[in-house]
Amino acid sequence: DTAVSQTPKYLVTQMGNDKSIKCEQNLGHDTMYWYKQDSKKFLKIMFSYNNKELIINETVPNRFSPKSPDKAHLNLHINSLELGDSAVYFCASSQDRVGAGLGDEQFFGPGTRLTVL
Amino acid sequence: AQKVTQAQTEISVVEKEDVTLDCVYETRDTTYYLFWYKQPPSGELVFLIRRNSFDEQNEISGRYSWNFQKSTSSFNFTITASQVVDSAVYFCALKSSGNTGKLIFGQGTTLQVKP
Numbered sequence: 001d002t003a004v005s006q007t008p009k010y011l012v013t014q015m016g017n018d019k020s021i022k023c024e025q026n027l028g029h030d031t032m033y034w035y036k037q038d039s040k041k042f043l044k045i046m047f048s049y050n051n052k053e054l055i056i057n058e059t060v061p062n063r064f065s066p067k068s069p070d071k072a073h074l075n076l077h078i079n080s081l082e083l084g085d086s087a088v089y090f091c092a093s094s095q096d097r098v099g100a101g102l103g104d105e106q107f108f109g110p111g112t113r114l115t116v117l
Numbered sequence: 118a119q120k121v122t123q124a125q126t127e128i129s130v131v132e133k134e135d136v137t138l139d140c141v142y143e144t145r146d147t148t149y150y151l152f153w154y155k156q157p158p159s160g161e162l163v164f165l166i167r168r169n170s171f172d173e174q175n176e177i178s179g180r181y182s183w184n185f186q187k188s189t190s191s192f193n194f195t196i197t198a199s200q201v202v203d204s205a206v207y208f209c210a211l212k213s214s215g216n217t218g219k220l221i222f223g224q225g226t227t228l229q230v231k232p
Contacts, residue, residue, distance in 0.1 A: 031218060033219070033220075035220075040224075041156075041206055041224075041225045041227075042222070042224060042225070043208065043220075043222040043225075044222070045219040045220065045221075048218065048219060055218075056218075056219050058219075088160070090162060092162075094218065096218045104167075105152060105164045105167045106152075106164070106220060107164060108154075108161065108162035108163075108164075109161075110160065110161050111160050111161065111162075113160075
């Protein structure tokens with residue numbers, strides 16, 4: 001029973017293409033996140049959704065568009081892929097409820113390794 | 118500004134040695150949370166511990182222990198009697214209650230335990 005799952009695990013594509021990464025959590029959590037891990041292993045938040053509502057949108061190019069159809073899913077769509085988008089993208093979830101304390105640990109998916117050629 | 122610094126980029130030890138991974142954080146918030154995550158070579162991120170800013174008690178879990186000191190803004194992680202399976206990248210992270218919950222990660226420390 002995978003708690004946070006992502007598909008695909010690997011994604012190799014050409015510059016200029018559009019691609020999506022899907023994330024699902026079966027933990028019943030209210031908040032979901034997307035993080036990017038670069039080639040130096042540095043992890044940085046991109047987006048966060050709480051109960052389908054966007055609450056964090058870091059300085060990310062608008063080629064990246066998250067979509068949350070329900071609180072168990074948070075997908076990431078990337079338009080016009082560039083070489084610099086190559087990275088590992090992690091989805092995460094936590095029980096955190098906005099306004100009720102935000103200290104809960106985040107559980108991460110296995111990551112999606114995106115390679116742009 | 119909020120920041121997490123893990124000054125040790127790489128550490129190499131021989132099995133059974135004890136090793137401490139340092140973490141120093143910066144925040145102006147009075148309520149905040151500190152975390153450690155492990156990223157083994159397989160790539161997933163594994164949650165190890167959470168500590169809130171009001172609880173300075175040290176924690177021990179098997180061979181792992183954590184030392185939280187607000188006076189020095191540090192949250193160090195010690196592995197006792199290290200094993201080869203401890204080889205991984207370890208991340209310290211900070212979350213403040215007022216910033217909608219995002220985790221701010223340190224740069225990570227790569228630990229290599231040699232047999």
